[in-house]
Amino acid sequence: MNSSTSRFLSRSLAAWALMLSAPSLAASPAKAYRQEEVVAGSPFQGVHGLALDGKGHLLAGNLMGQTVHSVDLSSGKVSTLVGPPLGGADDVAVGPDGSIYWTGYFTGQLMRRTPDGKTRVIAKDLPGLNSLAFRRDGRFYVTQLGRGDALWEVDPNGRTPPRKVLSQHGFLNGFQFGPDDRLYGPLLLKQQIARIDVDTGTIEVVAEGFGIPTAVNFDSSRENLYVVDAARGELVRVRVATGAKEVVAKLASGLDNLEVGPDDQVYVSNMVDNDIRVFNPADGSVRTLVEGRLSVPAGLAVAPDDPDERLYVADVHALRQVGGRDGMMTQTTRVLSTRMTFPMNVSLGTKHVVLSSGYLGNIQVLDKATGEVLRTIPNTNGIQGALELPDGTLLVAEASTGRLVRVDTAEPAGTTVLTEGLEGPVGLVADTEATEPGVYVTEVRSGRVTRVRLADGARRTVAKGLKAPEGIARHPDGGLIVAEVGRKRLVRIDPATGRLTVIASGLRIGLPESAGMPPGHIPTGVAVGNSGTIYLSSDVESALYRFVPAQGDARP
Structure with a gap:
């Protein structure tokens, strides 16, 4: 037997031994199957937090898909700004310098992407990290929800540790600062919209009687708050001075977040339907910007x-x-x-x-x-x-x-x-x-x-x-x-x-x-x-x- 024949037999015996020891690796020829689409796809895996970037785009958080997306407001085209695994965003915000911030609910990390494209962690070990917002003076706040129940002030540059402002407040969700520098947001467990003084920790009720309110945003007058009610599928306008409520649009349950543009167009995300809809307060119409099945x-x-x-x-x-x-x-x-x-x-x-x-x-x-x-x-x-x-x-x-x-x-x-x-x-x-x-x-x-x-x-x-x-x-x-x-x-x-x-x-x-x-x-x-x-x-x-x-x- 020559050396080449010996090497061939040796390789053959080794291959047979491998197949016998790991039968799952011995793939037989495939039968013929025809691949067909039953339900068409979507760019999101449940869309959550929203923020306008001031450049004709809506930023959208995609928690399960671990991405931050950018949506062209004129065409509805969706592109990926930050991909997995870094982009697991429950909520997203734009800082004074144009940096983009987002919260990792599962990871417990707060992320920042600077205008030059550098991404890094600026806070960690905050499980259930959810909503975030800047005050007019540049102070930055984030909240834990579900896997925690606390409001934190965070250094936007990540140089100093977070400072706890409140705890056990009733699951504060998507919030925004008002013209009075008070923080306005829903308390999920209490079905209320509250006003919080972040310096003293004082909490006041603005409106109540919701199903599951998940986020608020001011209109351009800064006198009215738009509220999304996830359980009832309603977009509600609240008069801040009196707490009076008006349902302005009946959508579908599963509403997660919203953003109000300078023209008072209201962008609403629905994590169940995986879509973004736009409410026009001028005529009460609702159109779809991004849809999914x-x-x-x-x-x-x-x-x-x-x-x-x-x-x-x-x-x-x-x-x-x-x-x-x-x-x-x-x-x-x-x-x-x-x-x-x-x-x-x-x-x-x-x-x-x-x-x-x-x-x-x-x-x-x-x-x-x-x-x-x-x-x-x-x-x-x-x-x-x-x-x-x-x-x-x-x-x-x-x-x-x-x-x-x-x-x-x-x-x-x-x-x-x-x-x-x-x-x-x-x-x-x-x-x-x-x-x-x-x-x-x-x-x-x-x-x-x-x-x-x-x-x-x-x-x-x-x-x-x-x-x-x-x-x-x-x-x-x-x-x-x-x-x-x-x-x-x-x-x-x-x-x-x-x-x-x-x-x-x-x-x-x-x-x-x-x-x-x-x-x-x-x-x-x-x-x-x-x-x-x-x-x-x-x-x-x-x-x-x-x-x-x-x-x-x-x-x-």
Whole structure:
């Protein structure tokens, strides 16, 4: 045997050994699928804080997408000013020197971008950092909300530590300084608009009786405040001197922020509808500047017996039902105006819809027929996938702890650890009809798909060598369909052999993970209809796609 033949055999044996030890890397030829758009995308993943830059553009914060955008006021064209991961903006403001400031709700960081394009952190360790505003004398204030409850004065240059002004004030949100140098803003927990003296800490009520007021802004007269009410979907004008209120526009629930231009045009953001609308006080008209259909599409589910393949979409700011065949939205349950809380994963039982949210840290069980929230179960362990088992108990993936836990049907809910030691469990799909019932789970950190036996928590590796697998679903033929986010592709895995087939690659999926969020962050959802059509959510594009098997080749 010559040396070249020896080297060839050596390489061949090494390749076979690799394939046997990591079967998920042995990709078989892909079957033919046709990629189609179900719901068109949007430039935002839920639009939040707004600020005019004085140059014909509206700056817009995109918290989930981790970006700060610039919107051309004449054309509505959206461009990215600061991309992920630095741009996770809940609110945005323009300083006296033209610097742009924004708040990182999850990161707890206050960011500054100078006019020459340099970006840096000027304050940190403030979880829940939310709204911000400058006073006329250049003093700068920010607030914590949800993950904190405090008002801080901050050095705009970041040279001195922040100074706490108030704490436990009732969740002060989008605020602005008035002509009297008092700070005006909503207190969410009290349904009030308040006036605050930042030097003395004195708080006075200006107006009350709102649903969930989220932001205020003065008009050009400085005598009236515009208020957005997220729960009622109203734009309200408040006479500051008397507190008298007038609803000037009925919009939709989910309103987040607003900005009033020098011409008194009112720009309003809606995080549920992922759009920006403009109210003209001269004639009461409302026009759309930027529109979207989905907000932050994440987890997906479809009932296996539904011939129309209606999709349940955990859209973070809403739970939507979308026709898999026609893309029509037939129902939307919105956050803030209902008891539902920011769904990131969704699964279907016989009678229930199960939602989970790493954003607010809970699981919710909804009546499938009515949409009523039946149970809300707190869990702050970075929850991702959640399933209802045949006996009514829930199985929950805790991505931060690496555990699968059972949640019983009692109130208050008790939990039992089924297994632990998983590395970032994200997606769950049941295999309860097998001789030994189990569940398949994707591990975003280890790159494995693992089967866990429900009887005793025993684990078996189905596939390894994947890169950041997230969403998972069962194909009608028993195969596992997985969103391999790290390689931007959709794959099929044979659960018996681990053999991998690439269905589609080069996909626009996988926003960067954000500090303060669990592994998997916004999960990429996968669902499969009985026809063999595969559905996939795109967090990067805020879109929904389907992969239709070629004629005569309905199953991979």
